[in-house]
Amino acid sequence: xxxxxxxxxxxxxxxxxxxxxxxxxxxxxxxxxxxxxxxxxxxxxxxxxxxxxxxxxxxxxxxxxxxxxxxxxxxxxxxxxxxxxxxxxxxxxxxxxxxxxxxxxxxxxxxxxxxxxxxxxxxxxxxxxxxxxxxxxxxxxxxxxxxxxxxxxxxxxxxxxxxxxxxxxxxxxxxxxxxxxxxxxxxxxxxxxxxxxxxxxxxxxxxxxxxxxxxxxxxxxxxxxxxxxxxxxxxxxxxxxxxxxxxxxxxxxxxxxxxxxxxxxxxxxxxxxxxxxx
Numbered sequence: 001x002x003x004x005x006x007x008x009x010x011x012x013x014x015x016x017x018x019x020x021x022x023x024x025x026x027x028x029x030x031x032x033x034x035x036x037x038x039x040x041x042x043x044x045x046x047x048x049x050x051x052x053x054x055x056x057x058x059x060x061x062x063x064x065x066x067x068x069x070x071x072x073x074x075x076x077x078x079x080x081x082x083x084x085x086x087x088x089x090x091x092x093x094x095x096x097x098x099x100x101x102x103x104x105x106x107x108x109x110x111x112x113x114x115x116x117x118x119x120x121x122x123x124x125x126x127x128x129x130x131x132x133x134x135x136x137x138x139x140x141x142x143x144x145x146x147x148x149x150x151x152x153x154x155x156x157x158x159x160x161x162x163x164x165x166x167x168x169x170x171x172x173x174x175x176x177x178x179x180x181x182x183x184x185x186x187x188x189x190x191x192x193x194x195x196x197x198x199x200x201x202x203x204x205x206x207x208x209x210x211x212x213x214x215x216x217x218x219x220x221x222x223x224x225x226x227x228x229x230x231x232x233x234x235x236x237x238x239x240x241x242x243x244x245x246x247x248x249x250x251x252x253x254x255x256x257x258x259x260x261x262x263x264x265x266x267x268x269x270x271x272x273x274x275x276x277x278x
Contacts, residue, residue: 002047003127007056007135012048012071019044020061024072037068041166049135052076055107056135058128065167066104076104081240084266084273088210088238089114096205096236098152098196098222099214101125101169103132109210110138110145117203121151121161121191121215122171146203152215153193154225160188172216174248196226200234211236214271217248224256237276244270 002009023037045062053076059067069077076082082105089095091113097106100118102125109116118133120126126149138145151161151173163171164184172178173193178186200208213219219241227235239262241253254264254272262274 001060001124001127002058003131007049007058010047010049010058012050016044016048017071017074020068020072024068053108053111055111057102057104057107057132058135059102060128063165063167064102064125064169066101066169070104076108078104078268078271080268081105081271081273082108084268085109085210085212085238085240086112093209094205094207095210095212096196096200096208097212099212099216099242100129100147101214103129105212106145107132107136107138110136114210116145117148117200117205118145119148119150119152119196119199121149121173122163122168123149123189123191125168125171148199148203150199151191151193152196152199152222153218154195154221156194156198157192158190159193161191162186162188170216172218172245174217174245177217177245177248195229196222197230197234200230205234208234208236210238210240212240214242216242217245219243219245220249220251220253220256223253224251227257227260235276238265239274239276241272241274242270243267243272 019040023040041062046060047058049058052070059070061068061071066077089109089112093114095109095114096117098119100106100120106116106118120129159173161171162178164186213222257274261277265275266273
């Protein structure tokens, strides 16, 4: 990992892009695509510096799904989700990004004029995110983007964050998720955990317009304790939850959000957007 060399040091030349485009071809069988990706990851693992949708990223496609998508597609991942959120990300709005990864949502929201609190628990991923903020001129602009290198949970303490070397963005606090469908070479590391309300208070936020939570099966333990303890003026107008790991929730976030006055306002394959009723 290189977070020192200036952006532009590592060029993503034509062969690199072609190889990752091949590894991302969904008309190939899953098993063949995995074999191609393993080979490409060894030869073209990165880092590479690239600009997509007007935003700069130093990416490591051998280590992260989002990085692979950025390089293969030449655009930000999760465009459908960005389209759902964009109407709410106006100039001066406040966006909280829990599970910020390398910053695809954080930088998108900042480019829309939002003030952003990016929360990333994995120290290595947070370092990559910090570099990407700097590459986009946001590293010292604390009024626009702040970074909290911490995990979010229902109470303060420490927990094991499980990481897998082929996709650092898929780090999880849910050990059960590391078996079965997502079995791999997982290893744990201890990370600090704090309630979202405490982190928001420390960063001086007075309101939250949009809250995005993508923490691989731990979403319920981020959102519900916050809503149950925070003053209602801090409740986000919009919440986007990753729901593809829903079986690992302790509580059903979707039904609880409905009880609290939120309604589903849009969805994609992996995420659901909820809007607070008047």
